[in-house]
Amino acid sequence: MSGVITPRGASRTLLSINSLLVFLFFYAPIILLIIFSFSDNRNVGVWGGFTLDWYGEFADSQPTRKALxxxxQIAVASTIVSVVLGTLGALALERFTFRGKQVFDALLYLPIIIPDVTMAVMMLLFFAELAGVLGLSKGFATITLSHIAFSISFVxxxxxxxxxxxxxxxxxxxxxxxASRWQAFRYVTLPLIMPGILGGGLLALTLSLDDVVITQFVAGPGWTTLPVFVFGLIRKGVxxxxxxxxxxxxxxxxxxVALSLFVQRVRTTDSA
Amino acid sequence: MTAAVEIAGITKRFGEVVAVDNIDLQIDDGEFFAMLGPSGCGKTTTLRMIAGLEFPTEGSLKIFGNEVGTLPPNKRPVNTVFQNYALFPHMSVRDNVSFGLRMQGTTKSEANRRAGELIELVQLTGLESRKPGQLSGGQQQRVALARALVNKPKVLLLDEPLGALDLKLRQEMQNELKSLQRELGVSFVFVTHDQEEALTMSDRIAVMDKGKLLQVGTAEELYERPLNRFVADFIGQTNLLDATVADDDMIVLGNGTKIKAPNPHSPGTKVAMSLRPEAIEIGRRGDVPADHVATSLNGVVSAMNYLGHSLVYQVKIDWIDLEVRTDPVASEDRLGPGDDVSIWWDRTADWVVPDE
Known part of the structure; x- marks a missing residue:
């Protein structure tokens, strides 16, 4: 690029310090976390020598493994469903005109704007009201449905x-x-939008694996996800x-992330 | 003989907008046919209706006698070279070219073999594994041609296929397209806004404006015998003089001058007289030959340009500037700015066209 300038003198020093601070800010907590996960001391943040016990306990602990x-399961299920529905919605909005399209367009992005807590309360109320009708007990179904509900927008x-x-x-x-309409989609449209679908899918997977607030509201007894489980552990003592x-x-x-980068890289070198 | 394409009373509306307005058109088998007009004239919409990418609102469209009005594009024996080519960016040259065959269920090896033949025909051998993004504009154009022709279409449709190329390459491709068409004997229907391109390449040309088909004919017919003001103005260069018909042998120009001009129009009709720059003679005031007095005008030279193969005069005639083109003459015989001159023309060379 022709616009790149190599900084000199004081600005160079300051820029270096800046980047150092940014990286420190990003990665110091992560490094600390990793180091202390090997610490042989019941108190978090007190070094007590190297051990793999905590990983062993994680592997042995029935509730942890179940939560994981x-x-x-929830992440995979909600990702698959939301990728399919989200892609179909995107295609409908980009390729077709239909009655109520603008309203649909605006409503589709609502879950991105609504605060998590509001969404969580909404979902809780929805499932509580319709529990009898839908025959759903709080657990896998309710959590997965909630995750699908917000993931579709992002996808x-x-x-x-x-x-x-x-x-x-x-x-x-x-x-x-x-080509028939289907073949045109299968051999031309789909391969060309695949990076978007993969990206959207990855986002959905991450969002589902990360979510605490909404999951906590709609999870039932005995049905918890790993982040919610961790959150619970903290309250019992760290x-x-x-x-x-x-x-x-x-x-x-x-x-x-590495996998997705790798997949996209293979695809682009394949098509370049 | 059945026409390759037969369009009867076709109208296409997009909501309130009439893109194509009740046109009739026949394109013969083996013909190089151009549709010419300014942008928005409906030529591309007409092409897209032949391709099946748009369906006519009214009228009938037949390809080799079969009504195809609302058949989807994949059910028609025609293929298209799109503007900017629309090559599949994720496929190699070979896969692009063999796409149509594979969609029709041809085996992969057979499709690749025939794609190879077409790639050779358009002189891209050796580039089979490249992606479109790695090709030059001219090469992409050839891939687009091969991709359409590999299916042996009965009619090949081309939408401004040379628009994206630079001048030199465009002229080269014009010749190539023309000889390719002759070699294959397939009808080419070609959309362009470039009149020179249309005149150079086509057997016949349809001139369109504002959704209407104004005239269909050979380049010569359009140039020599335009049916209306728009065609006279759009094809080649001309001087247009507004006039009113006096009788079948006389018109009255805007300033009241009467001019002999045989015409088929009824008295009082608003017309335009189209005088091609090269059809006008010029001489000193009063030098008009006796038999041309009734088809002459007086004026003053306002500018003269020497172009090597010709001299171009701008002549001011009372209310209008005319362009006159003559063969070069020795410099002492040339007329200069300020000279009083007369211009005249043959009665056979005047064109009186309806002013529409």
């Missing part, structure tokens, strides 16, 4: 941006070349077990 498994925002950037005539060209759990969650998120 719950989290994964469709990401996918829509991708569709908007795509030349509509590519679909016309496909149909001119004897042990380095929390650190270990957090490190595992951190590594899982990083692995997801």
């Amino acid at each position: 498994w719950n989290s994964i 469709s925002v990401v996918v829509r941006a991708r569709i908007a950037g795509m030349d509509e005539r590519l679909e016309e060209a496909a149909m001119d070349l004897y 042990t380095p077990l929390i650190n270990a759990v957090s490190v595992v969650m951190l590594l899982a998120s990083m692995a997801l």
